[in-house]
Amino acid sequence: DAGVIQSPRHEVTEMGQEVTLRCKPISGHDYLFWYRQTMMRGLELLIYFNNNVPIDDSGMPEDRFSAKMPNASFSTLKIQPSEPRDSAVYFCASSPGGAGANVLTFGAGSRLTVL
């Protein structure tokens, strides 16, 4: 298994532009999580899905952020319009459901810089 795949790995954009981050979870995992990591705020949970359905989006900072999961193998996190304070590393993670540890497996992250 190739693990959780995120793209792009690095994105540099200008304020006001639209940014789309992509994630392919591990096949068979029921849960998908989006986190944002900054020095100031640490690892923040933005939103998570179960079987492609958003369960909790209370961590999404504002309406500029949106996330979708159109099928079990793909999710996007979109920022429109982007602002410098959105600069961060965005991680996608997936996990199985059911009983047991259900360990989150993380992607390599997408480092976003908004100028």
Add this chain to the structure above:
Amino acid sequence: AQKITQTQPGMFVQEKEAVTLDCTYDTSDPSYGLFWYKQPSSGEMIFLIYQGSYDQQNATEGRYSLNFQKARKSANLVISASQLGDSAMYFCAMREAPGGGFKTIFGAGTRLFVKA
């Protein structure tokens, strides 16, 4: 509501010695899981160890052990025989399940420095 607290922003340990990284948590869900992840300078998140709330024994994985004290709501990570490669950021995480919908949150992290 879930809460994870790591009170040690940074820790130093001498190579080959043991070190304990603190983690306390708060939850009203009787069923939950506790995790520790390592994040080296390269940035990836590496799973280290897991403890379920109903597990009777403390979890161990090689040089890692989790000191689980349920009544005190603490889940400290113990690294034995520290190595230079252990220098990294360490995150404690909690997952409420299944009533909490498997929501998983992370503490602020502890940066560990291993000295030669």
